[in-house]
Amino acid sequence: MEPHLSWYLALSALLFTIGVVGVIVKRNVIAMFMCIELMLNAVNLTFVAFASFFQDVTGQLFVFIVMTVAAAEAAVGLGIIIAIFRNRESLDVDDASILKL
């Protein structure tokens, strides 16, 4: 017996749900950021599973592009986090709810 495609899809859905829960529950900006990375990885697992089971390389190419977008997001997001921390001395999202300092 081998793992079916649906097993991978179920695992991916669970990981994505855990990531969504983290984004909603967490208050630290960096922790929310890491939960977003978790959601991206769950989607990547779906892409790779479909690509392997349907013998199509397109899914793996999209994983590649998603990884690049995640790297760009990490660079810009962490730059924003550093700017917020420099201005407000806090990483709590509730402290950064207004644009005015």
Next chain:
Amino acid sequence: MLVLLFILFGGLAIGCAINVVAQRNPLYCAISLIGVFMSLACLYLMLAAPFIAAVQIIVYAGAIMVLVVFVIMLLNVEQEEKRRIRTGFLVPVAVVLAGLLIGEVAFVLWSVDPNPTLQSSDIGLTSSIGAALFTSYLLPFEITSILLLMAIVGAMTLARRTDVLSPEARVIPGAQVLALSDIDPRASHDVQTPIITDSSAEAAALLGLAGKRDQSKRD
């Protein structure tokens, strides 16, 4: 055998993911997230995608998480303190929606049939990915490179200090070349004369402009 490996790595991924959400210290979150990335890389290997597995470890666990851990340690983040849940009235709604999601997953698990089977092929190899990436998917590849360039510029713009150089700035590493108009705005006609100093105050003193600048401030 493959089922055992799937249960092992899938369970590891879910456990580490739950730990990411449950931990209060962001550093422990980051280390758990590295565990998720590692187990997902093992799952990619099981799915006959060795290139994606290697890139997952190099880019995600290597580059992105190093950046995240670096920022966590740079900012000296304290532990997240416990607070009252803001939206307590939404908890029953969340439980109902989670039950719906579990039902959907169970539906997928039991009713989608027949499942395609995994057969050995070369679609996960580096050569086939590279061939497709540089022929039929060249445009997304180039757009991605432009996106990376924008991310570099944007991150540098966001993270650098944006203080304007003041005449009282004392420590400026290296010599700088200033046009006369940079030091005295009224001398804008003379942009050809460069001044080489270590600070703008020194340049102003060299030109005898320090007093004039103070006068212009008073005006």
